[in-house]
Each structure stands twice: as C-alpha cells, then as structure tokens.
Amino acid sequence: MIETLAAEAREVTDDLSPADLLATIKASRDLENTEAARQLALAARWADLHPPESIHTAASFTVPGSQHEEPIAGDGAPPVAVFCCAELGTTLGITTTAAKKLVGHALELRHRLPRLWAQVHAGAVPAWRARAIADTTIHSTPPLTVEAAGFVDAQVAAVAGRIGTAQLDRLVAETIKRYDLATADPTQDPEDGYLAVDPRHVTVDTDDVHYAGTLRIEAEVDLADALDLDRALAHHAATQQALGSLLPLDARRAKALGDLARTQTALDLLTGGPGQDRVSSGADEPGLPAARAVVIHAHFDASFSGDTTVFGPTGRMENGQRLVLLEQIQSWCADTRTEITIKPVIDLNTQLTAQAYKIPADIREQVQLRDRTCVFPRCTRPARRCDVDHIIAYDHDADAEGRPQPGPTTTSNLACLCRFHHRLKTHSPWRYEMTAPGVFEWTSPHGHRYRRDHTGTTDLDPPDPPDLAVPPGLPRPRRR
Template sequence: MIETLAGAPGAEVEDLSASALLASIRSARSDEDAAAARQLNLAARWADLHPPESMHTAATFGDGGRYGLEHEEPIAGPGCPAVAEFCIAELGTVLGISSTAAKRLIGHALELRHRLPRLWAQVHAGAVPAWRARTVAEATIHATPSLTVEAARWVDAQVAAVAGRVGPAQLDRLVAETIKRHDLDTHDPTSDPEDGWQHVDPRHATLHSDDVHYAGTMRFEAELDIADALDLDRALAHGAETLAALGSVAPLDSRRSQALGDLARTQTALDLHTQGSTAARSEDGLPIAREVVLHAHFDASLDGLDGLETVFGPTGRMEEGQRLVLLEQVKDWCRDSRTKVTVKPVIDLTAELTAPGYDIPDRIREQVILRDRTCVFPWCTRQARACDIDHVIPYDADADTEGRPQPGPTVTSNLAPECRWHHRLKTHTAWRYDVTGPGVYEWTSPHGHRYRRDRTGTTRISGAADDAAPPARP
C-alpha cells in the first residue's frame, strides 16, 4: 500500500523531500483547522433550525410525567439563543460523540457567534484555530458570576487582539479582571473591595474518573492554597522517604503517589475512629479504611475457584467508572489489613428473569445493570447503576384489567438502562430502539440514522438520505 500525504496527492512518502513533507504537514493542519471551523458554523446552524418554538407537544409519560417534557435548553451565555434540548442528541450521534459533548459543541458555537464575534471571525478567517477559540468560549460560558454581553465582548476584544494566544492561567485572570471591571461581583458577600486580587476562587480538587490509564491509574488534579500546597508537598516527601526506608524501590513519583493514597486511607480510618464507629476493624484495631466491591464473572464450566488467575485473568473490572483493575492491585488490596475486600458472584446474565406488574425487582435490576454496564443510548457512557431501567416496549397498565396480553412485560429482554436525559428523549421524541439480542439494541434517530449499541460500544449501521424527512412524532 502506498501512503500519501495531504497536499501532495499521489506522491509517495519516500519521494518527498524534507521541504515537501513540511509543506504537506502544514497543509494537513490548515485543512484540519478549516474543517473544525466549518463544524462550528454547522453546529450553530443546526441550533438555528431548532429554536424552542420548534418543539412539539409530547405525550405525558405513564408515571405521571415526572420525567418532564422537552424544554428549551440554554447552553451558552446570556444573549445567546436557547435551543430545543433534544436536537442535541441527533447531532451527537451523527458525529459519534456523547450528547454532553454535542451540547458543548453547540454551546461553544453559539457563544462565539453571539458573544465573541471578533474571535468567531478570526476562526473563520483562519487566524485562530477552532480549539483555541472554544477554550475561550468555555471560560466565558461558565464564568462565575455570569458574564453579561458587554463583559463577554470585552473579553472578546482582549483575546482577539492577540489572535487568541492566551493560556489557561491568562484566560482565568482575564475573566476575573472582566468580572471586577464590569462590577459583576458587587453583590458577592465574599468580595473585598479593598483587595487588589480578584474574588474568583481557583481552588479545586478534581478526580478525572474518565481518564483511566491502561496500568490501572487515574489522574487527580488540584489547585491549592499556597500554605496547603506546601504542607501537602512536605507530607508526600516524608511519605515517599518512609516508603523507601521500608524497602520500596519504586521511583520517587510513584512513592509520592502512594503516599497520597496512604494519607487518604489514614484520614478515613481516623474519621471513623473518632466518630466511635462500630464498623468492622482490621487486625491493628483501626476501622476498615477502604472497601472495594468487585463483581467477579465466573465461567459456568469452571469446577472451582482455585485462584484469582482463573477468575480474573490478568485484569478485572471495577464496575464503578468502568475501570480496569490489575490483578496485582487486587492482591495488594487483599494484603492490606485495613482494606475489606468483598467478592460477589455475578448473576447469570443469560437467564430470562420475569416479574409481574410494572415495578422492577432488585434481582432483575442488578442483572440488567451487569449485562449492559452503561446507558444503552449511542455513545453514552453514564454508568448503568446511575440510570433508570426502561421498558423497551412500554408497559401497559390497563392490559391486565382489560384482559389483553401485556405488550411490555417486566422481563430481562424488555429492559434496558437509560440515563434520565436519554430516557426522556426516548419517551418524548421520535427516537426508537429495538432489542435484537441479549444486550444488543438498534436505535433509529428522528432523521433515519441507525446505530447498534452493545457491550462493546456503538456502531453506525446506516445513515439517512439527504432529503429524508423526520418521522411524525407519536
């Protein structure tokens, strides 16, 4: 196979000079920036086609309407138009991204077009890449307190003057200065007019639970008060030295990371101890500091449970966050006297469980959660345990009393987890889905795009004709 580069059609890679390679790479980047700018423009146009007045009255859900009907969704700052919320899902599935990511894309497009017009123009002139402009839009959308149109335009002028070349720290300071300059914090009881520093508090401690490394680690990010940061640094340095003195040969950064976990477990144990907890205690007398629940999947052909190697293989899965966990980590947890490890057998996922009536018993709910793991809407990653359990074919509360067969029984094959937002989407719009196998679903969008969702993820089955009209709503 002959590899070609953008900007050099048909040219073999080995025949290109260094200058030609650089020119091709630059051309590819320009094409990428132009495509991203066009995608922003198209996202804004998609929002234009779905204003709040485009919403139709939907049927009330059978449980009394607690899921609510479609409403207008403000997804950018003041002064930007709202959109009919359910249009977001169609755009997201076509792009192969989650509804949350699609909402962010539309919000950034509207924020740039309506509140940051200079930056919007620079993006479409090729002077500022779309990703950089979207970073600014994200900051102005979520500023606290909210930026007025005038305040956002001031940020726009400052950023446009430097062609969007501002880093995260500079952008935070610019937004904070904007809030102060436009007197947006005058009603903030925590603001100090004598203080020359902005009142915006940048401190945070954030666990990035979706950013899981193949080695079984997660990223924890924090912005601390200077004194707190220095204290924590000293504690981690001391913990790392202690681990080394006890024989650890791990690199310094690894030992500092482990020391941070030790601090957390120690604090948890102390909290339980000082509260007079009657919880189970470890061999050293302290309360259990950590409990990890593993759902272990056993092969029906196994005669016994003679070792974790047979049960887990090299890795296991923590249901919470869909995280992989290494076998060595499980062994470490088991060896820690302050860790309580509970291994629970998985319900037989092949069995067809049934229950009378509409309510879903815990045993069936657990089976569906373990089978599907996440919300089954295309590209949604919300954990199934945090989802509603939906009757794929709706349950008819009047069927039994009227002597008709129940069209939507409470059985495993007619149930699927859906996050609240996508549950409402399925209930009140023309989105439809069918079960084609255990844990396999085929969705059809209002515009006729079709997707298959199973335990491995989402697959696009087919698109729709360019002139396809949306189906009538139920």
C-alpha cells in the same frame, strides 16, 4: 477500505521531498481548521432550527421530564430545545454532552464574542482556540454579562486569539472587577481582582489510565493546605521506608496519598522511632472507618482445576470498562482493614421475569451487568448510575382490563438508560429495540439508525450523503 486509504496515502507521501511533505502537512492542517470553523457555523445553524418555540406545537402545557429549553451559552445567546443535541451527537460520532458543548461554543462565539467569531472564519484564529476561550466565558463565576463578554472579545481579538490559559484567567478576573460583577456575590471582596475567579480545583483524569493501572491527579489548592499536604506525604513516605518499603520516594508519596484518602492514619507495626512504644493499628478501635470505603466491581474469567478455582490474569472494571490486573486487585484487598464482599455469579443468559412494574434487585443487577453502560448511541455513563427502562412501555391498566401485558418486566424488555436519554426516549421520536441480549438498534427522528452493543456504536444504513455544496449564509471553505 481503511487499509486501502492508508496504502494510498503511503504511496503519495513516499514520493514527496521533505519540503513538499511539510507543505502537504500544512495544507492538511489549514483544511482541518477551515472545516472546524465551518462545523461551528453548521452547529449554530442547527441551534437556529431548534429554538424553544419548536418544542410545543400542539399543546401549551408540558409533561414532567419532557423536553425543555436550555441556555447552553452565556447571557445574550439564544436557548435551544435541548433534545436536538442528541441527534447531532450521534451523527458526529460524539456523546450528547460533547454535542451540547459544541453548540454552546458556537452560540457563545456568534452572539457574545463576534470579533473572535469573525476571526475564526477568516482563518486568523483556529476553531479549537476560540472554543477554549468560549468555554471560559460561558463558565465564568460570577457569570459575564453581555457587556463584559464583549470586553473580553475585544481584548482577545486584538491579539488574534494568541492567549494562554493563565492570561485568559487574568483577563476574565480583570473583567469581573471592571464591571463590578463580583459585588453581586456577598462572599466576594470587590477589591479582590484576581481572586474573583477561584483557581482551586482537584481533577482526577479518569479517562487516561496508564498501563500500570495508575491515574493522573492535578490540583490547585490553598497555600496552607498544600504545605500541610506536603508535610503529611513526607511523613507517611518516611514511615513506609522505616517499615521496610523498597519503593522509590515518589512511589511512596503516591501511596501515602491513597492512605490519606482512605483516612488510614495508622499502620500495622508502626513505631514512633527508636525507644518508643509500638502504636496500635486501631483495627479494633471504635469510630474508625474502614481503610477502603470504596466499592469496586471487577469481573474475571475463572476455570476449575480439580478443587481449585483459577482466575485469569486480567479482568474488567465496570467503571470505565477498563482492564485491571488480578495482581493489582489482590494487592488492594491485602491492605489493612479492607472490607471485602463477594457476590454470587449471575448468569446473563437466563431470562428473569417479574409480575409487577417494579424491577426487583436481582433483575436490575442482571441488566446492569449485561449492558455495562447507558445503551444510547455513544453514551458512556456507567449502568449502575442509570435508570432501568421498559423498552416497550409497561401498561398499568392491562391486568385490570384483562389484556395481555405489552411491556412486561422481563430481562428481554429492559435496558439501562441514563436519565437524559431515558427522557429523550420517552418524550421524543427516538425509538429503539433489543435485537439480541445486550444488542440494541436505535432510530433517530430523521431516520438515522444505529446499533449499540458491547463493542460500541455502529452506523446502520446511513442516509445518502448530502450535497457538499455550502448552504447559503454559511462561510465557504477557503482555498489555498
């Protein structure tokens, strides 16, 4: 189907002149912006259908861990029943967190940034830009009041949303000063206009791994810290060169940053310069932490050649399910004072069973290795940070009453669920079953069915597509 559509698209575009092609691309982008704006309106309507009042219909008490109301936008926007974001996310093919963000942005725009909301649906501001502004006003520190958000809305709307990140930060800082919001925090100086929004951060982009096995780090730090870090990196890079490193300067500085992260302040064979004594590596000195205080779960295929174990050139890291080179793992382990622990191989096809409700360490490890992540559709939280759930609930009274246990603690009845989706499964109509080892089928409250396995999430016999006619009260797509 996809190949057919791609071939038809090529046939259409091959006949277009350059001018017609540009016009077609622009029309496609206009349609994309129109549908993105409509999606925001539909997300807001979904929130309207799931207010906090929809949570408890038959009882006035709550069970610990059950659904609760959650404000996902700023002050003045209505809260929602938080479980509703899960089904919206699976329908859209995104995570629950991304769906919650979509609904939060829609409510923020509609209730606290109404001018920008109107401009989005008039086609003057693209939805992605409006969502970026809404995200900033939602997560402002200190929080923006309704009046302060209205001021930001008026200023942004005056320029039709053409505002960059730096300008928006300055606008929010000025708003905080104008409305005396910083005085609520005793650590903030009310005369400090732009410092009310602290720009410092260190961001490690773990979602974008280069083919060479590197990650991008972005940081905004204090001036003195930045200068100290620069001097430390320059010193370590020069030390590596003196020890014979042939890496370029940028690579040596990057390696030095890793050494600093591991508190590895002394290297083997390090000398202070001509005529100075050799400095000990400190390997036997008490009080120094291991060079690499980090746990890496890597899996490689192996075969035997005589008495020799031969590993494949590539493997998989559990965190993020990323490929890793055997050569890279070897270089990490060869560094100074690295602690290495090798765990025995666990057969994922063996059925392990325990007699009690508590899950033993060996069964937990097997389930985590099998599932890799939370098994809810679209969720990517690593299995080692998840709960291990009894798919069919364990009956604590079965043994005492002489009944067979309906939900035994066995591999075929256990699955990894992050805490949110564990609560969702326990306290909502969502249901799932394991159809094969590591393969799960989920059914949503509205009858949508999904298969979750190692390849990802697949929609199963989705309901008939709804009528695309625009519901009353929602903006209609603009026709060009």
